[in-house]
Amino acid sequence: RALISQVSDCAMLARTLRTAAPAANFGARAMSRWNAERIPMGPADPILGLNEQFNKDTFDKKINLGVGAYRDDNGKPWVLPSVKAAEEKLVKEGWNGAFQKEYAGITGIKEFNDASVKFAYGADSAVIKEKRLAVAQVLSGTGGGRLAFEFFARFLGKGTPIYMPDPTWANHLPMAKDAGMSLETYRYYDKKTVGLDFAGLMEDVKGAPDGSVFMFHACAHNPTGVDPTMEQWKEISALCKSKGHTLFIDTAYQGFASGDADKDASALRQFVADGNDVCVAQSFAKNFGLYGDRIGCFSFVGSNSEEAERILSQLKIIIRPMYSNPPIHGARIVATVLDDPKLNPQWYAECKSMADRIITMRDALKSNLAKEGSVKNWEHVTSQIGMFCFSGMTPEQVGRMKDEFHIYMTKNGRISMAGVTSKNVEYLAHAMHQCTK
């Protein structure tokens, strides 16, 4: 928890804190075993603070670029029509023709797991055909990552380091620590180029001891939006294979990044094809818009089906004392959509439309910056991919964006592109130019 306070850029720290309740005033206050000396207030959530300031702001052109969820062109949350159709179907017909809310089993709903791994690895994937996957439904990407880290700590030893890109999503750090791993970083983001430090990355992958545990973001790196090219991924994968590293692939944006689900899974599939030791956490929060339903899938590629069975049995041992079995609702929705010949392509198009809107906004932002007369290099706005854009703005510039222009973003200059609309992109470009010229 001390680590959280050190991390200033947080993609999605939820609104964790409320302001302190007024202290009850009843004479001699009983001495609580949980008194203040023993239990301090947890660290403040920077995104919460940002949201609170934004909500109080009465300026009519204000923009909130801290949001970590998709917004439509009117700045509103969007429940996908294919999801709505699946919800209605469940209410009308039940699940597999029956109305029941039974426990799913420790590793969750089979139809969901089957559809998820096909989606990630490809329908013709050898690892699926050869039954080499240990698969478990989990609590979105966080649940998948925590499961991976618990497994590593248990079977590679407590304190085993995991190498994470610098920077990474803030929550990755306490996930690994609470699971009993220790933290290492590899170079990733180059401040100078506002791009990937590929040479540094390769050096660090090579310099780590053989058989280290490395985490990669499959696509749409959070928080930078900077991804390796396919050629770079091939080199990374080959190097990892030669080092015998174990890889955890965090896949939160498949389909949502480029609009092409197979393309977004290229890196993941390259790692697998090259015979790396791989496990994958998939989140359906963004690509299905199922944020609050906490639906994800964790899979571990075993060297053969017997190993996959052993690994699966141990994943169950980790899950049982955490929450026994996962929540059914989101899994039923995703499975209903993916398995329906009409809803599946409909959903795919809807997911693509989200990716397209974000890409369109990136283009619009860059061209508007040029129109404003900015001579800075804004190439990264369109070369970065996914929800977020690491703008390269300094904390001082970010402060001016807020104070002078009522545009809110995190201190590290990260912009949530989901907060950009055709109605506000010109104003945004204008403000950015004023603060950076």
Add this chain to the structure above:
Amino acid sequence: ADLRSTLVTTNSKKMSRWSHVTEAPPDPILGVSVAFKADTDASKVNLGIGAYRDENGKPWVLGCVKEADKMIDAELQAGKIDLEYLPVQGYQPFLDLTSEVILGKESKALKEKRVAVVQSLSGTGALRVAAEFIKMYAPNTVVYCSDPTWGNHFTIFGKAGLETRKYRYLTKKMTLDIDGLLEDLKAAPEGATFVLHTVAHNPSGVDPTQDQWKEISKVAIAKKAICIFDTAYQGYASGNLDKDAWSVRYFADELGLEIMVTQSYSKNFGLYGERIGALNIVTSDASTVPKIRSQLNGIIRPMISNPQLHGARLVATVLNDAKLTKQWNEELKIMSDRIVTMRTSLRDALVKLGCQPPSTVFPDWNHIVDQIGMFAFTGLQAKHVDILTTKHHIYCTKNGRFSMAGVNPGNVEKIAAAMKDALDTAGPSDS
């Protein structure tokens, strides 16, 4: 690429870094359902997992829940609600209601805002968060669980790195061993954690009387114990929510103690797979509430980030609607009444067959009727269960625990006959 991966498959068996990962045994409780599902016999009976079944052996989605599902869907279709992330602590309308369910409308702790509450993944999730919190702030505590208890208790507290011990609970004839219980808790170190079952003890169905709860509370106070009330059956046990909450309210309100209370809505709302529950921490000092909650959030965030919407919306929708709440109370009574009826039916069927009690320690089969809640601790043992399962396709946990929800008029005689056969074949239970 396929060829490469095939080569890797062949060669890597020797080289795999996961060769040392052993096959873990199936979960003793959940594994029963897996075995049951695999059985193709038409007359098979599942008395394993604690999930309610109606008189035809079918799962039952409560009418109030079905209605709530429709209402939520209507709002979603109309664009009135969305599927955004919840805050880490959970769905506020749910949080506003859940503590009151267990602590009661008249709760002083609630009125004085002395309850820190977070949404959890049902009872398991609440217990795990509580265990991690205790590990952070009372790391040297020793956690006492009843013998027997729900097996996952030991796993959960052990996983959080806490030392666990047992306190005696049952006499040989399945009554409460209050003397043994009090002796063991009195011998606990100061600051120990006592895991208590609010009502309908799992697996035994044997609960302390009110006077016995008072005795337990005296020891808890003397030991400055952290009391955790595991509440999985409120309303489901007697059919009356307030009656089933008596132990919690006695400790929290009448005695004004700081306690933790976990809630599950799996059984009493039939929301098993939705995984909806809560962890309540009652404190004597309201100013500690936001701090406690912030630390609970700090535990939850690296586990799941934030909890799931649907189950929380279902519970909140029902509890916010007077008509649906009334319906819920009625449906609770239906479930608990049916279980009570089946206890009597099973006892009567055993008597009619002239089936001897499980051992000479038992004067009769009345313990099945005296016990309360989902489970009957029959007194049968593993050797009997093996016969029940392999010969009669009747599934239950090896400790002879029957989920009474699995008993119905269509199978009660088969069950009684099978029990007689098991006892005739394998002899009485060992003492």
